[in-house]
Amino acid sequence: MHHSAFARSITLSCIGLFLLAGVCQSEDPVFSGPQPGEPLPSLTVKGVLGKNAGKTFDAMELAGDKPVLIFFVHERTRPAFGLMRAIMDYAKSRSEDGLVSAAVFLTSDPTETEKWMTGIQRYFPESVEFGLSPDGIEGPGAYGLNRNVSLTVLTGRNAKVTSNFALIQPSVQADGPKILKAIVDTIGSGEVPDLASLDGTRMDSRSQRTMSNNDDPNMRPLLRDLIQRDASQADVDAAAKKIEDYVKEHPDARKQLGRISTTIVNSDRLPNYGTEAAQKWLKTWAEKFGSSETEQKQPSDSPEKSRQ
Incomplete structure (x- = not known):
């Protein structure tokens, strides 16, 4: 066997072993804590x-x-x-x-x-x-x-x-x-x-794209409380007040609220989001926070600490 052919053979063998090791490693189960059937210790x-x-x-x-x-x-x-x-x-x-x-x-x-x-x-x-x-x-x-x-x-x-x-x-x-x-x-x-029923949002793919990993994790729970289908007028107003109070102190969340509201309002799925009262709030926020001019005027806020 020529030297170059031998080298290629060794290289391919090494690559094969490397890939095989990677596959095996990816299939290794991850364990943490007691397993099914084992006792739950004092906590x-x-x-x-x-x-x-x-x-x-x-x-x-x-x-x-x-x-x-x-x-x-x-x-x-x-x-x-x-x-x-x-x-x-x-x-x-x-x-x-x-x-x-x-x-x-x-x-x-x-x-x-x-x-x-x-x-x-x-x-x-x-x-x-x-x-x-x-x-x-x-x-x-x-x-x-x-x-x-x-x-x-x-x-x-x-x-x-x-x-x-x-x-x-x-x-x-x-x-x-x-x-x-x-x-x-x-x-x-x-x-x-x-x-879908758990999230209470049923967002379409365009709406989901607004919820990136850089978004404030508190906005989705806040919006979920707003768009419950069985919410009373008082429930909607209380949820809306929480959202308004929160975005006053969190500029990034304010911009996020504008993006989400605008996406929903400009789609054909607005009737799917809660009651008419909730939909009026979404329209208000889309107009209030959804424009690019509004976003440019709001200062950026540092992302919340994500690791301990």
Whole structure:
């Protein structure tokens, strides 16, 4: 074999081995926390929001034999926040069926994280416990959490795990349906909701493009409250006031509201967004914040800290 042919053969072999190793590595499962069938250990949480705010409590003692949903938030990223917010909204609706839900933030700076949580507490669902782990960024040792993931989501009943989701890159579209099904299966009743009804937005593809990773994660929950189809006039006005108050203090969110409102108003899908009262607010914001001239006059704001 000529030297050049031999070299090409070695190179191709190395490339093949490299690609094979990459495939194998990508198929390796990611583990974080106790697996289905294993016991749920005691879980100490410092409550920040919810009924146990300001208290230190054991989430597993709180759950007892009831169905339980636990979110361990390793990284405070926008995708993680979005998925947690959507799932916890549904969890709130199942609290009457006995579901006990808690989101536990793992952080090396508990003071900063608590300040952040209390600053946006109106965007967290009620009937759900939100708190910090006193064990820092690693979380409770008995849980064996993997700090290389963004979220560890557990469901359980009778103090045993029924499902485990270790998510490196959380996605509402990809991971939401699986987690919702696990919750329904753990409770033992109900139907798995679709994401459209959960989001309350049913945005078309053009609207979805306005929700980039650089957008304020609080705007979507705020708008969702506005466009509920069963909202009363008082509900719509209250939601609109929250939005107006928020965008006064957040210039980037103001521009984002203008983009979203303009996209919806200029489409043929405006009647799909809430009541007539909500649609009037969308038209108002499209006119008020949607022009390029308005955006140019508003100062830029630094993006919210996305990691702990």
